[in-house]
Amino acid sequence: MSLINLFNGLVYGSLLIVMCSGLALIYGLRRVVNFAHGALYMLGAYLGYSVALHSNFWVALVAVPAIMALLGALLDRYGFRLLQNREPLTVVLVTFGLLLVIEDFVQTVWGKANLSLAAPAMLDFSIDLLGTSLPVYRIGVVVAGLAVAAGLTLWLRLSSVGLAVRAASTDPTTTAMQGVNTDTLSALVVGVGTALAGLAGVVAAPFLSLSPSMSSDVLIDSFVVVVVGGLGSLGGAFVAAMALGLVQAFGAVYLPDTSVLLPFLLMLAILVWKPAGLAGSRT
């Protein structure tokens, strides 16, 4: 019984890892909390649904993050870059306005009814592991989450672009003085961040149904993860994402009435102990 809960927790936690690394990257470089991230996830899911309808899931898995990356680069160039000298709250409210626009767009184009996307045929079966039957698609989600976490960490640690990103996250001015084009770098990082949101959407579509409320549901959880992990910290986000996934999975089974409150209580508990999150925050 517990193994399936543990597994479901890992699955949702992996999804949150993909979502929150995008949020953390965008914050790290632009100091912007992207309130539109959930809406971008939803857009990615719905786009994936349409693309998969006309071709297949795997095409969607590649095409949607690419489209979202382009959107992200445009958002950075014409949004974040132009507002970078304003107060942080200003940009946040702009992303909030963007959230409203994207949500309305999705509802207009795809309607308000719940849609579902079938998992790709290749992964649409279950295997038996330690006495419980686990859907292989969900194992794929966990693999995807771990791959994103590992890939991002390696990219940031080992590549020269990653070095530039880390430098620009710490001190944009000095990094620019060293000859790094921080504007292009920001467009790249925001693009990667929004692509990750879109990827999360496509990956989530087969096992979570597509609905108008999916944007706010995942945004709340992502915010809890990022606040608990510490704004701007990727490692903190990874730990917090897994913790949240497990808390929700076990809570849904053992405390179904109050399971919704568990993330909030977890967040309050961590904040009482460490107001800036587990890894601290960069202001």
Place this chain on the structure above:
Amino acid sequence: MTFLQVAVRAIAALALGAAAAAFVGSDAVLSLLAQATIYALFASGVGLLLRQNGSASFGHALFFGGAGYGVAALLKLQAMPAELAILATLAAMTLLAFLVGLVIVRVPGIAFGMVTLAMGQMAFLSTSRARGFLGGADGLSVEWPATVFGMAQSDLFRPATLFMLSWATLVVVLAALALLLASRFGSVTEAVRDNEERARFIGIATLVPRAAIYALSALVSGTGGVLAALNTGFVSPESLHWSLSGMTLMMVIVGGFKTLWGPALGAVVYFLFKDVLGDYATHWMSIFGVVLIAVIVFAPTGLAGLLQRLVRRRAPLAASAAAALEVRDARA
């Protein structure tokens, strides 16, 4: 501002409201005005937090809807008379907000906003699933008794009475806030907002004033929630949803949060707009999103700021005389 200045403006505003209640014939218009006033109160709470603490709350519907639900629950249990239920709900909510505030105002920057969003949405989710006592997604009707505060139901639930009650509450609350913020408490919170470290260096304890402002903003929004329960006789989880909080934050930004009355102005403008938009209402989210972006980028001080600048330009002599008087009062 001195007590006299605030009192004069408050009485003038009350007189204006009474005139409107007496001379506006249409019940529909009065209902709309009552609703606008209630949301003005809600927005004033959000605006207070933004103005004094410099923090934006994306989940203040928690207090707006929460107060309504509190009163509805107490009346359903028939635990106490309606007047006491209202006071008890508001008192309990303010206390809870203060305790939660002690924890969350320490969260730096925008993370605070994210926490409030999470809190508000969790209240929404748990309420819409609590099918038993609180009615779940269907909501709960508020069982008001035959007389409330001495007024019979037939008198109380007329549009003119509801409007006058809401308007009077709004005026009194804003007047009280103006007086409170003109005192040392207001200066302390502004010092903490502008530079917390420096405030601590000069000996101000920074946690309690900030939590107190959070609790106060909860109280103001909660009062709006109680009035809403009175106005519609019904509470539903929609009054807790983040979109309501977001809409209200938008009213605050459009109205301008540097002044106390800016958010109220924003609420009134929002309601007028919604009435005018009519047919395009299906895309209201996009429209308000665009308006929010436009205002925040091009006119950050909002409508109140624009109006103030207009007055300053038209009557510079009068404005500078008023400014000089304020400086003299502040020094006295």
